[in-house]
Amino acid sequence: MNRIFLALALLLTVGFAVVYWQMGGLKGATVTLETTTRPYFLAGRYYAGPAQDEAFGDLTREAYNARKSGKLRGDFGNIFYNSPESTRDSARVFVGVLVADTTSQTLPEGYSYRTFPAGQRVLHARIQASYLVAPDKLYSGIKAAAEDQKLTLTHLYLEHFPDQGEPEVFAVVK
Template sequence: MNRIFLALALLLTAGFAVAYWRMGGFKAATVALETTAKPYYLAGRYYEGPAQDEAFGDLTREAYNLRKAGKLRGDFGNIFYNSPESSRDSARVFVGVLVADTTSQQLPAGYRYRLFPAGQRVLHAHIDASYLVAPDKLYTGVKKAAEAQKLTLQNVYLEHFPEQGEPEVLAVVK
């Protein structure tokens, strides 16, 4: 009986390891210091409160559903206004959809635009991985690159999760 449980445990562990590998969980983010060449426009809503609060999840689902229904065209994205470590307790984030411009589509009720301006120095991290494992890998990459290059982060982060392509984070540096 113990051999059966051991074999089952090994099989499950191998299965999880393969799934994690296929999602890109063993990859590291590529990070480079850049200056943003273009502005990024987000259509969405602002949230401030506990990251685990249902209201934060509701805003995320709402943005996803509006995009899926075609009421907003673009990719899912967020602008965090505090560090990822502290956002676990209290998040300050603009949740929404990255759009091409502010004139080509009408905003849903309650939605506003936010701008992530061009000309900012950022650490640009991207990874060929699933959006399920990407955020942790991206923020870890940004933090390590900032330490290695002796850069100070301003705790403003643009997250971009495209339908096709690599998830990315742009972290503003001083």
């Protein structure tokens, strides 16, 4: 009986490891110091409160449904106004959809635009991985690059999770 449980545990561990590997969990983020060349526009809603609050998840589902129904065209994105380490307790984030511009679409009720301006010095992190494992890899890559290059993060982050292509995060530096 113990051998059966041991074999089952081993099989499950190998299975989870293979899935994690296929999702890109073993890859590291590529991080470069850049200056943003264009503004990024987000259509969405602002949230401030506990990161584990259901209201935060509701905003994400709302943005997903707006994309799925065709009310908004673009990729998932967020602008975080505080450090990713502190978002475990309290998040200040604009949740929504990255759009091409602020004139070609009608916003759903309750939505507004926010801009991540051009001309900012940022650490640009990207990874070939699923959006399920990408955020931790991207933020740890940004933190390591900031320490290595002795840069100070301003705790303003733009997340971009495209349907096609690499998830990415832009972290503004001083």
